[in-house]
Amino acid sequence: MSKQTSSSTKRLIAKLGLVAVGMFGFGYLLVPLYDVFCQVTGLGGYVNKGPVEAREMVVDEDRLVTVEFVANVANYAGWDFKPTVARMRVHPGELYTTTYYAKNLANEAVVGRANYNVAPGQAARYFVKPSCFCFTEQPFAAGEGREMPVTFYVDPDLPKHINTVSLSYTFFDISG
């Protein structure tokens, strides 16, 4: 072939190179897409990532839903972290408050933050928290322990076949 690569080949190479670079970017684009997709659909137990207005609604006195509270500590960090009650029987539509207890076992001040997840995923969008300790960073002095409140209600529209909802928190040390 000739020493000079033909111009049509050069254009083709440039386009293909752009595709490759574009797909590298697409890999990164999947990150926000994934978040948006989960938030819109509530898939994977994603719940609204901030306080929500409590709205007036009719309390469904005939129905009882079990809410289970789970606590995890990430990376074996030095925390004692547990729900004060393990489960509650609640009426959909009624506002409840419960607490989690966290204690810093370390000899220095640390900042913690809780991430949360609702199971089953289908229940996620019906589980509403007007206020939660997980919306903010939680500073702890060395050895300090305290109870942290979470206010929630279960939307009466929760599908009928769901009788148990688990709320799981994972506590992370973010002072790092």
Add this chain to the structure above:
Amino acid sequence: MTVATHAEHHDGPPSSFFKRWFLSTNHKDIGSLYLLWALLMFFVGGTMAMIIRAELFQPGLQVVDPHFFNQMTTMHALVMIFGAVMPAFTGLANWMIPLQVGAPDMALPRLNNFSFWLLPAGSLILLSTMFMPGGAPASGWTMYPPLVLQTGMAFPFMVFAVHILGISSILGAINIIATVLNMRAPGMTLMKMPLFVWTWLITAFLLIATLPVLSGAVTMLLTDQFFGTTFFYAGGGGDPVMYQHIFWFFGHPEVYILILPAFGIVSTIIPTFSRKPLFGYSSMVYATASIAFLSFIVWAHHMFTVGMPLSGELFFMYATMLISVPTGVKVFNWVATMWKGSLTFETPMLFALAFVVLFTIGGFSGLMLAIAPADFQYHDTYFVVAHFHYVLVTGAVFSIMAAVYYWLPKWTGHMYNERLAKLHFWLSVISVNVLFFPQHFLGLAGMPRRIPDYSLQFAEWNMISSIGGFVYGASQLLFLAGVIICIRGGKKAPSKAWDGAKGLEWEVPSPAPFHTFDTPPLVK
């Protein structure tokens, strides 16, 4: 494109060894380099497999410690996928695509040289991690966080090795697309191209669409580890499951990258030894394109157990099952090609036939895995290991061996030793089934993959599987011997080595001269 008139183009290869092999821009020499490197890595990765099977020969820990076992399973996969199978297909593409489309060389010969030399560089970086503090990566080839972030010194080297091998494959793919689209001989329309060229063209598009996504995913791992990003760290708002989505968005098309060229090879060999044209040429092309398209929308079947909603499970289950339609078209076309043909059973044909039967078994176990509710039982068991070794060893690797035996006469100018090759085939095809078929039973009985020890009830099948593994491993030395003997001498091969063979590559002498098709042939 103008016809070359420079005198240098009509010379033979450069006389200096360094100039010929290190600075080569010749598609045939670069193709040979790719194939030889792939052969070397096949034995390196194979040695790791032998260590795995030796440890699993009996229950309990006796040969290696568990951490080293995990390094072996991880490195075996990475070396075989990125070091052996992909380069072998690229080598075949380099050798055969210009010959099959009547082009004098690849579109970008110097880029071709660069693509090749990135391969040993990346492979050696990957292999060097075995000698680093903390050992080689041991988290499985899928590199899931957070486990992969516990890799020691080897972690950044693994990421860079994936980057380099990825760039090598992307550049190779761009070169192949440019060659196929711009350098075909006059008269060779797209729908007259040999199927090997077609399947490679589609594979090349898969490569440039998905390998950059893998590069992105491992780059995110790298920045998570060293630069404080939290793509996959829940404490910072990330999600480790997202890695699995991004990885398998690459990973599923990747398995078709590893098998589509094999379809092309088998579609070349079966008509030759059936002495009939391929049945359903255009349906083969469309089936290949359909498989490529579907490969982008099925990725989450690798992760049915992460906790997807029912609608997701159903979508990915049905989309996955849909793939068996175009694949079935291919299998039936191969069978129809043989129908009433004058069949002979030289070694390439034997490997191609074994491919059709055994790849189909792998396809069926894939269909079983696609059933989302059943997958909860099969997930991460030896059933999965059996499945993907049927499609990758008796699928991809057998097709490469078929291709090597088929085109060796063209490359070397000598016929290979048919008796030795047949011995290699029969030992391989029997031992590979002794090796992998019992793994179905182990998986269905619940033996997990990637664990160096197992319960006593799995002992018999594991021992049988290991024996099959050692025989299969040893038989590949016959392949090595056959290739070396064929390079060094043997019966002179005519330009058309197989009497039923069709295609431009059989119109040039054997061995193919250093420069071919300086004047493009006219295709009617």
